[in-house]
Amino acid sequence: MSALSAIFTTTIGRKVIMALTGIVLVLFVLGHMAGNLLIFVGPDAINAYAYQLHSMPAALLWAIRLFLLVCAGLHIWMAVLLTIASRRARPQSYQQEATVQASYASRTMRMSGIILLAFIVFHIAHYTARIVPGMEYDQSLVEVPLVQGGEVVLKSSGVPVMTFDVHTMMVQGFQVWWVSLFYLIAVGLLCMHLSHGFSSMFQTLGLRNRIWEVRLNRAGLAYGWLIFLGFASIPLAVMAGMIQADPSSSIALVELLK
Amino acid sequence: MKLTLKVWRQKNNQTLGRLETYVLEEVSEDSSFLEMLDILNEQLIADGQTPVAFDHDCREGICGMCSLTINGIPHGPDGGTTVCQLHMRRFNDGDTITIEPWRARPFPIIKDLVTDRSSFDHIMQAGGFISVRTGSAIDANEIPVPKPVADYAMDAAACIGCGACVAACKNASAMLFTSAKVAQLNSLPQGKPEKDRRVLAMVNAMDEAGFGSCTNYGECSAVCPKEIPLDMIAKLNRDYIVAQTKSIFTKVG
Numbered sequence: 001m002s003a004l005s006a007i008f009t010t011t012i013g014r015k016v017i018m019a020l021t022g023i024v025l026v027l028f029v030l031g032h033m034a035g036n037l038l039i040f041v042g043p044d045a046i047n048a049y050a051y052q053l054h055s056m057p058a059a060l061l062w063a064i065r066l067f068l069l070v071c072a073g074l075h076i077w078m079a080v081l082l083t084i085a086s087r088r089a090r091p092q093s094y095q096q097e098a099t100v101q102a103s104y105a106s107r108t109m110r111m112s113g114i115i116l117l118a119f120i121v122f123h124i125a126h127y128t129a130r131i132v133p134g135m136e137y138d139q140s141l142v143e144v145p146l147v148q149g150g151e152v153v154l155k156s157s158g159v160p161v162m163t164f165d166v167h168t169m170m171v172q173g174f175q176v177w178w179v180s181l182f183y184l185i186a187v188g189l190l191c192m193h194l195s196h197g198f199s200s201m202f203q204t205l206g207l208r209n210r211i212w213e214v215r216l217n218r219a220g221l222a223y224g225w226l227i228f229l230g231f232a233s234i235p236l237a238v239m240a241g242m243i244q245a246d247p248s249s250s251i252a253l254v255e256l257l258k
Numbered sequence: 259m260k261l262t263l264k265v266w267r268q269k270n271n272q273t274l275g276r277l278e279t280y281v282l283e284e285v286s287e288d289s290s291f292l293e294m295l296d297i298l299n300e301q302l303i304a305d306g307q308t309p310v311a312f313d314h315d316c317r318e319g320i321c322g323m324c325s326l327t328i329n330g331i332p333h334g335p336d337g338g339t340t341v342c343q344l345h346m347r348r349f350n351d352g353d354t355i356t357i358e359p360w361r362a363r364p365f366p367i368i369k370d371l372v373t374d375r376s377s378f379d380h381i382m383q384a385g386g387f388i389s390v391r392t393g394s395a396i397d398a399n400e401i402p403v404p405k406p407v408a409d410y411a412m413d414a415a416a417c418i419g420c421g422a423c424v425a426a427c428k429n430a431s432a433m434l435f436t437s438a439k440v441a442q443l444n445s446l447p448q449g450k451p452e453k454d455r456r457v458l459a460m461v462n463a464m465d466e467a468g469f470g471s472c473t474n475y476g477e478c479s480a481v482c483p484k485e486i487p488l489d490m491i492a493k494l495n496r497d498y499i500v501a502q503t504k505s506i507f508t509k510v511g
């Protein structure tokens with residue numbers, strides 16, 4: 001069997017794909033969280049960050065999106081294939097089931113994964129494609145001037161560069177209680193998925209021994225909590241009224257009004 | 259002590275099985291679990307019923323034949339113990355104990371609690387050997403083996419191939435068994451020549467037998483009577499990835 005077909009057909013090969021795509025997703029999630037936390041710096045900061053992301057060449061933007069989609073797709077596809085094979089390996093289950101030590105997170109990877117998938121689909125429809133009924137954010141209606149380094153960025157014609165108001169979209173989104181609730185549940189499940197997945201990833205790639213097993217298990221738990229607290233802080237702050245959609249706080253508008 | 263037993267009875271691989279309930283009025287706390295089953299069987303024979311078939315041989319924890327899932331846990335409640343080494347003092351008067359066979363498609367039930375574990379033999383045949391020169395035996399210790407390597411190989415070699423790892427795994431995966439066998443031979447200088455082809459062949463045989471895949475639950479190691487650690491599985495993964503990568507560039511084995 002060639003190495004290429006082995007990685008897609010053997011149990012270890014498929015797990016290696018899950019671990020490699022897992023690394024990509026783990027790093028993406030960390031970067032995504034760091035970017036989102038800019039909302040605490042202020043509307044201008046997060047809007048400028050979003051502007052920067054969207055002003056990269058379209059080809060590059062789509063290449064990155066495609067890459068992430070392929071990684072998520074492979075991760076899920078391999079999970080499905082391996083789950084089917086494992087179910088087949090035990091056609092008759094025990095009349096009395098028992099668990100000696102396996103963590104709750106490890107036993108619910110498939111369930112946490114499926115709910116995460118549902119969340120990711122909703123999340124993209126909500127904030128990226130903006131097609132959730134009743135929550136379409138009309139680009140032209142919610143544009144604000146771009147602010148960088150505390151100053152409004154002007155075009156050569158002297159007109160301010162306008163950018164999509166991501167800040168307001170996030171605040172309005174999280175002011176809907178069930179959006180925030182779904183979001184909190186999803187990041188909670190992500191925390192669980194990662195608290196097992198992080199360390200599991202190293203084991204699958206053969207990069208774990210007796211000493212590092214303990215360290216990586218702890219690191220995975222810490223990483224899961226970091227991701228949870230980072231993401232959860234935003235809807236919680238919005239619902240607590242700490243972050244408000246107040247355009248007057250934007251330097252840009254203050255300057256324009258002058 | 260008085261016990262209620264729920265024992266899996268199944269005529270053969272073609273028929274369906276079910277749990278049968280038996281009551282033992284007087285069992286000594288000092289008897290072993292298997293002796294308790296011997297008592298049950300004598301009672302069944304006296305009553306004109308078919309005795310319960312179960313595997314056993316050495317009854318001293320070294321052969322790997324005994325294989326009972328007790329209340330959902332392979333080899334019963336004690337860690338690092340085979341069921342032949344389990345004693346009835348571990349249970350209480352009046353307990354109900356459920357006894358089932360190993361459950362996995364690659365371990366078909368032959369009768370009652372006896373399963374056919376020859377799929378493990380097939381994994382061994384695929385790569386569980388080393389090349390030795392023929393002729394007179396070489397001197398012991400002629401090949402130096404560093405102490406940590408010898409210790410590591412010895413830990414792996416402790417595997418008695420009972421199959422509890424598969425029975426405990428929620429995916430019925432044979433990774434712990436296969437990893438112990440691969441780690442033992444792959445870490446010693448004597449096993450180096452076949453290192454890459456061994457891991458490829460044994461993983462192939464494991465997959466072909468129809469075992470599930472590892473999700474790193476760690477239940478295998480927790481029930482293993484020889485306490486084979488999970489890092490053997492990390493080594494198996496590592497050796498497998500290295501061998502597959504090498505096979506892209508050169509011929510392996």
Ligand code: HEM
Nearest residue numbers: 018019022025026029079109113114117197200201204473
């Ligand atoms: C979207 C739907 C998802 C599904 C259906 C899913 C499903 C699974 C399943 C079934 C496992 C296997 C558990 C195991 O073998 O231990 C797994 C492992 C893993 N998942 Fe996910 N997952 C999803 C999303 C994610 C996301 C968003 C991330 C990261 C941010 C992630 C990171 C990981 C990691 C790191 C592993 C460990 C890989 C390994 O065991 O080597 N997953 N996932």
Ligand code: FES
Nearest residue numbers: 315317322324342
């Ligand atoms: S009968 Fe030999 S190990 Fe239990």
